[in-house]
Amino acid sequence: MPKARSKKFKKRSFHGNRHRNSVPKNNVSTASATKLNTLESSDGLEYDFQELKGNRIIDIQTLLGVFSILSCPKCFATGLKLTEDSKEGLCSNFAIVCKCGFMAGFTSTPKENKKCSLNTLLVFGLRLMGRGFSAGMKLLCTLNLPYVCKKTFRIHELKLLEALKYSCEENMKAASKEVKNLKKTTTCGVSVDGTWQRRGHMSLNGCVSVISIDTGKILDLEVMTQYCKMCEMNIKCDHECSNYKGSSGNMESVGAFRIFERSVMKRELQYTEYYGDGDSKAFLKVKDIYGEDTVTKLECIGHVQKRVGSRLRKLKKKTKGLGGKCKFTDKFIDKLQNYYGIAIRSNAGSIEKMQSAVIAAFFHCCSSNRNLMHGQCPDGKDSWCRYKRALSDKRQYLEKSPGLPNSVMKVIKATYLERVTKTC
Numbered sequence: 335m336p337k338a339r340s341k342k343f344k345k346r347s348f349h350g351n352r353h354r355n356s357v358p359k360n361n362v363s364t365a366s367a368t369k370l371n372t373l374e375s376s377d378g379l380e381y382d383f384q385e386l387k388g389n390r391i392i393d394i395q396t397l398l399g400v401f402s403i404l405s406c407p408k409c410f411a412t413g414l415k416l417t418e419d420s421k422e423g424l425c426s427n428f429a430i431v432c433k434c435g436f437m438a439g440f441t442s443t444p445k446e447n448k449k450c451s452l453n454t455l456l457v458f459g460l461r462l463m464g465r466g467f468s469a470g471m472k473l474l475c476t477l478n479l480p481y482v483c484k485k486t487f488r489i490h491e492l493k494l495l496e497a498l499k500y501s502c503e504e505n506m507k508a509a510s511k512e513v514k515n516l517k518k519t520t521t522c523g524v525s526v527d528g529t530w531q532r533r534g535h536m537s538l539n540g541c542v543s544v545i546s547i548d549t550g551k552i553l554d555l556e557v558m559t560q561y562c563k564m565c566e567m568n569i570k571c572d573h574e575c576s577n578y579k580g581s582s583g584n585m586e587s588v589g590a591f592r593i594f595e596r597s598v599m600k601r602e603l604q605y606t607e608y609y610g611d612g613d614s615k616a617f618l619k620v621k622d623i624y625g626e627d628t629v630t631k632l633e634c635i636g637h638v639q640k641r642v643g644s645r646l647r648k649l650k651k652k653t654k655g656l657g658g659k660c661k662f663t664d665k666f667i668d669k670l671q672n673y674y675g676i677a678i679r680s681n682a683g684s685i686e687k688m689q690s691a692v693i694a695a696f697f698h699c700c701s702s703n704r705n706l707m708h709g710q711c712p713d714g715k716d717s718w719c720r721y722k723r724a725l726s727d728k729r730q731y732l733e734k735s736p737g738l739p740n741s742v743m744k745v746i747k748a749t750y751l752e753r754v755t756k757t758c
Contacts, residue, residue, distance in 0.1 A: 389443065389452065391477070401430060409434040423482035424474075425450030453482055457490040502555065509551035510601040516548055523547040523607030523632070526593075526616055528586030535583040542589025542616075547609060553601055556589040590616035594623045606630060611637040635682075639675035642750070643667055649749050662742050670699050670750075676718075694719075696750055702737025 401416045409432065419427040419439065429439045443452045460470045467487045474481040482490075513522050525545045530537035538561040544554045558578040565575060578585060597603050604624055608617050608631045621629045646667050649656070656662040673695035681687040694710035698719060701707040711719035715726050724731035738746075 406432040406434060406436050408436040421480050422450050423453040423480060424456060425452055454490050457487060458494055506553055510553050510603055512549055513546050520602060521604045521606045523609060524605045525609040526590050527611060528589060530582060537582050540585040542586055544593050554593045556592050558585050558589055587616045587619045591619040594620040607632055609634055635675060635678050639671055642674050643671035645749055646746060649746060653745060656742055656745060673699055700738040700743050701733060702735060703733035705737060
């Protein structure tokens with residue numbers, strides 16, 4: 335058994351430890367005191383609030399609750415009331431009223447020239463999406479927001495139309511000046527193309543644009559329509575009626591003629607080089623507009639290449655027996671179309687070389703291991719034909735392409751060579 339201690343030791347007093355010097359002097363013992371101390375120390379800090387900009391949608395009841403807890407600047411009493419004096423579409427005129435007689439008014443959105451710009455932005459956004467009054471009213475009613483009437487909507491549309499016309503005209507004038515400064519002359523080349531509101535050449539509306547080849551900017555624009563709602567409703571008043579009568583397919587030719595006719599007067603330029611897609615008769619309308627044969631036609635290689643593929647696909651669709659495995663497939667048409675474009679781009683300076691290269695590309699694509707047709711392909715190690723490169727290196731070449739049967743070649747050859755003659 336161990337001996338019991340007969341002597342009592344005094345409790346040792348605390349004289350500090352290694353953490354004592356790191357404890358702050360204003361240290362407090364409880365958690366509540368610590369929180370209060372933190373709040374007192376943060377009173378002098380300045381918070382970095384971000385500046386709020388733009389528009390927000392807020393519930394009117396939330397706004398009423400916020401104003402009810404604010405005090406009146408005149409009598410310092412709470413219970414301010416918010417009233418709506420009037421509204422103009424999305425813009426509302428509010429007033430803060432107190433029992434003491436204090437009243438102050440403000441608008442939900444700032445006004446420009448005593449008019450709300452938010453309504454104009456609403457109409458502008460709807461027109462950018464291709465929507466009108468009915469779509470806008472459905473959207474605003476779904477969000478429980480006030481909306482403008484149809485007459486006001488139409489007024490904003492007309493104002494936007496005038497602003498758009500002015501902006502387009504100024505931009506096209508600046509683009510024409512840029513072309514004159516760049517070319518140091520009044521003659522230039524342009525790309526002419528038309529578009530319609532609906533496909534299939536059955537559209538009532540269309541437009542023709544002229545784009546500079548040097549800068550890529552639009553120099554002029556002609557919008558045409560065959561429909562006039564005022565005339566249809568027999569409303570007799572001064573209005574801008576339809577500016578075209580005829581078929582939809584002829585819109586491009588008429589629009590191009592109008593643009594070329596006013597080019598000297600409005601743009602101080604002569605469009606002497608006509609870059610077209612080749613599928614319209616617009617060039618025949620404008621080739622003698624500045625004098626006999628003053629406008630030269632230049633084809634876009636991309637459009638020519640596209641038309642070759644389109645003609646061959648139509649031929650395949652009309653003629654039975656062309657399609658099928660190891661025959662005239664869509665993949666083979668794409669291959670023939672790509673070779674056609676490469677042949678034209680590689681020999682743009684010579685018509686004879688261009689024709690021979692296009693014909694050689696046709697037989698090269700139709701060639702197979704059983705029926706080699708590389709006789710018109712260029713010779714040498716630098717040839718684009720793999721068979722001729724292998725022949726110059728004295729190597730054996732195995733044709734992997736299935737090619738086309740002779741019966742299919744005879745059918746498509748006439749269509750293909752017809753495009754070669756018209757293009758070159």
